[in-house]
Amino acid sequence: MTSKIFRNSFLVGVAVFFLSIALFMGVLYQYFGSQLLIQLESEAALAARGVEMGSMDYLDGLSSANRITWIDAGGTVLFDNQADPAQMENHADREEVRAALESETGTASRYSTTLSQRTLYFAQRLADGTVLRVSSEQRSLPSLLLSMVQPILIILVLAVALSAVLASRLSKHIIKPVLAIDLEHPEDSDTYEELTPLLSRIKQQNQTIAQQMAQLRQKQNEFTAITENMSEGFLLLDRQGRILSHNSGALRLLHAAAPEERASYLTLNRTERFRQAVDAALTGRRDEQLVDLGGRCCQLLANPVIQDGQVAGAVLVILDVTEREQREELRREFTANVSHELKTPLTSISGIAEIIKGGLVKPQDIPGFADDIYGEAQRMIRLVEDILRLSQLDEGGSSLQTEEVDLYHLAQEVAGRLTPAAVKGQVTLEVTGGPVRISGVRQLLDEMISNLCDNAIKYNRPGGRVTISVSRSDRGAELSVSDTGIGIPPEDQSRVFERFYRVDKSHSKAIGGTGLGLSIVKHGAAFHGADLSLESQPDRGAPPPGPTPPGRAGRPAGPPSASPSPAKT
Known part of the structure; x- marks a missing residue:
């Protein structure tokens, strides 16, 4: 100007x-x-x-x-x-x-x-x-x-110089009040009266802009609060694939550092599936991919952003579905195991019934076959009961009623019930300690102790010993089961509480069982808010009970294919 x-x-x-x-x-x-x-x-x-x-x-x-x-x-x-x-x-x-x-x-x-x-x-x-x-x-x-050219030229030069000086001073003098206008507070500026309407308009515009900026900041803060508190990753790209916005969840899942402004999405991840999803979205197609990001299974949802009929960019949402995929895998394994476990007794019952139906069984052999049918049926009933119990615990056990239970008395009842099995296996079963009363689900506690002791007896040696210890310390009630059995290899100890997991499948098949006992022990301990621990060494059995945190479950017995370790509740 x-x-x-x-x-x-x-x-x-x-x-x-x-x-x-x-x-x-x-x-x-x-x-x-x-x-x-x-x-x-x-x-x-x-x-x-x-x-x-x-x-x-x-x-x-x-x-x-x-x-x-x-x-x-x-x-x-x-x-x-x-x-x-x-x-x-x-x-x-x-x-x-x-x-x-x-x-x-x-x-x-x-x-x-x-x-x-x-x-x-x-x-x-x-x-x-x-x-x-x-x-x-x-x-x-x-x-x-x-x-008169010469005098005119002299006058012209002087006039031009004077005009330049005067014009320069005049322009600076005119523009000085305009430059001194405070655009933030134009109404306080001392300037020409002719500019008053303009300054009033600027003031109104400033107020309008301030309101709009406040609204934008509020929306930006709301958007940031939402996206930053999402466990899912969020990416917004323009049509060239440059990053317009992202949240910390995306950086965490992609294991990437914060990108520079307007950086390409390739700075975050260059895997083929990731690029395919982005390219599909930028061409106007929705795409969904499962990608492996740092050992985690993530689902990538890529959607195009359409504006005025044209693709203006893409929105990417990254979901960590590792646990879902793991649960799905466990569900498939559980379904396969249940099917297998149910098919085996049903096959035996069907085969025996077919033999009897065909008249190939002598009358004196029928009681033996009937006993086999009864045993297989009981095996199926126990399996169904264990599955129902696990399903009940998975749902939170809301239908289970708690009451005051004496762990020592309950352990004696379980020991009395398992004594015939212990005598048959030439194993000594004893209960030590004294009365300890807690609040819990009596039936569930009974099943937990029974499963621990049953494993300890089944995977013991002739002449072995199983000891149930009940005590109370300054840390709370404690129940442990120790034995002198065959022990559990270290590499299998982290998996013995999985459903249907067996260390020695051939041995487990010989001694029976549903393969769900220790899983019920694990879920029962979690229901009662107890800690569960396991200590075992191959060929040395489980050691005597040791200390655990107060009021928590102790070390459970091992799976049917290994010797149980002490468990404390």
């Missing part, structure tokens, strides 16, 4: 200079013309006086820079100091001559386009009726300007 004001002021100054020169030269030209005419009139009066007194002799002796012509009343040239009168044409029709004949004096001016000169004429009638004319050439305005 300063340069524009300077330029306009400078041009105005220069234009004023040239107009002034033109006006001055015009006035000067007219002034010189009038002065020349006065001079001609004076010279004509003197020449007329001389002619009247001395006739032609006066004119011959007269020396003048102007042209003097004497003309008779008929227009014939009698004398001319610059030309031969005999060669000159009749001047009766000349304007100044006619005027002089009529009214004693006459003036005229004629312009010669050939010579670019103007000639002024003054004619005076004498007493004898003749006319004396004096004329002089006046320089044209262009020639006058050319004769």
